[in-house]
Amino acid sequence: MYRKLCFGLFAVALLQGCATYVEHKLSSRVEPLGIPANMPEVIADLGGEQRQFCMPYLDGCTQYLYAPPITDVNKRNFEFTAVGENTTQEYKLSLNRQQIPEARRGTMVMLHGYGGSKETMFFLAEYYRFLGFHVVIPDLKGHGGSSHEQPGFAVDDVAMITTLINSLPARERPHPLFITGFSMGALAAVHVARQRNDISGLVLLAPMRQFEDAVYEVSKITHEQTSKIVSEKSIREGVQKTLMKRDIDPATLDLHQVLPPVKVPTLILASNVDNVAPFEYFKTLESRYVNVKEIPERHHFLMAIIDPKMHEHLYPWLQRRR
Structure with a gap:
């Protein structure tokens, strides 16, 4: 029981960490696409x-x-x-x-x-x-x-x-x-x-x-390996946190x-x-x-x-x- 509880808490912490990672990436200067020098x-x-x-x-x-x-x-x-x-x-x-x-x-x-x-x-x-x-x-x-x-x-x-x-x-x-x-x-x-x-x-x-959907779909294209590790739920939670901190109504996107x-x-x-x-x-x-x-x-x-x-x-x- 104790091991199950610890594993459950670890999983929750991991998911929250993933959502925080998504929020950090969205809130930071955007990495540029490859443009010829x-x-x-x-x-x-x-x-x-x-x-x-x-x-x-x-x-x-x-x-x-x-x-x-x-x-x-x-x-x-x-x-x-x-x-x-x-x-x-x-x-x-x-x-x-x-x-x-x-x-x-x-x-x-x-x-x-x-x-x-x-x-x-x-x-x-x-x-x-x-x-x-x-x-x-x-x-x-x-x-x-x-x-x-x-x-x-x-x-x-x-x-x-x-x-x-x-x-x-x-x-x-x-x-x-x-x-x-x-x-x-x-x-x-x-x-x-x-x-x-x-x-x-x-x-x-x-x-x-709609922004949540767009971010999720783009992540599957641009971060194929990461999207297999970071769950869809975490990506959506990260998007929600980002908009909330920026005081942006999702309806405006x-x-x-x-x-x-x-x-x-x-x-x-x-x-x-x-x-x-x-x-x-x-x-x-x-x-x-x-x-x-x-x-x-x-x-x-x-x-x-x-x-x-x-x-x-x-x-x-x-x-x-x-």
């Missing part, structure tokens, strides 16, 4: 500028990328190769000025997902630039070039994003103003739109589902709760094989303002990569917003 040079060669934006009243600084539209070329090829453990997938799209007959005018603010950075969105930014957009891509709190040590979990990023937008000269952020958000960045995009009255459209790529009140044209692109952001989960959000389209057989972390299928949905939708 020469990426800053590549971005500079393509006409992008890395800048610093400081907000004294928000107690920190962040870096962001700015790039103007591409208007001096008649053709652009977009190529990306994703190398996995067992497969290699190539994404290719070629566009010319006959297909894109007139350059748009406007600004696209782009928000990366949890674990990403401004650089991870630049491939898609090149597509937007060819369409005629100015692009602005900040590092969110706790990521990349942000001075904050804790992530903002979308809701705490809003003040920084909207202040950055307001700080840009009019020539660098002409209207109409759009926001593209990937994964957690999609939730941040919606919260920014809730606080501004000048957003003309939202593009949500694989938007994060649920797209089904925060998007319907936003009367802004919205395009959601999601994959049928993405457990972090499954297409079927968002299909019920279809409405007068919201279009939900499927990108088949696409891994979650590749949902910000442009290809013919994504262009087929994205370009006509943007054209209707002119």
Whole structure:
């Protein structure tokens, strides 16, 4: 009996420790995804500028990328190769000025997902630039070039994003103003739109589902071995503790709760094989303002990569917003 009791207490302590570990990881500066060392040079060669934006009243600084539209070329090829453990997938799209007959005018603010950075969105930014957009891509709190040590979990990023937008000269952020958000960045995009009255459209790529579910599904992808040791219950408890300590209501991280009140044209692109952001989960959000389209057989972390299928949905939708 005594041995059983000790084992039971040990198991409880272990589970609590696992939940604390999850909370610690979520509350710490995010470990960056692998980005090529020469990426800053590549971005500079393509006409992008890395800048610093400081907000004294928000107690920190962040870096962001700015790039103007591409208007001096008649053709652009977009190529990306994703190398996995067992497969290699190539994404290719070629566009010319006959297909894109007139350059748009406007600004696209782009928000990366949890674990990403401004650089991870630049491939898609090149597509937007060819369409005629100015692009602005900040590092969110706790990521990349942000001075904050804790992530903002979308809701705490809003003040920084909207202040950055307001700080840009009019020539660098002409209207109409759009926001593209990937994964957690999609939730941040919606919260920014809730606080501004000048957003003309939202593009949500694989938007994060309910936070507990999303963290659990991502952990199975990015920490496969650890997820076999740390139980689902511990992961969910760690998420709950994190949000409680940050005083963040879980409902503010649920797209089904925060998007319907936003009367802004919205395009959601999601994959049928993405457990972090499954297409079927968002299909019920279809409405007068919201279009939900499927990108088949696409891994979650590749949902910000442009290809013919994504262009087929994205370009006509943007054209209707002119």
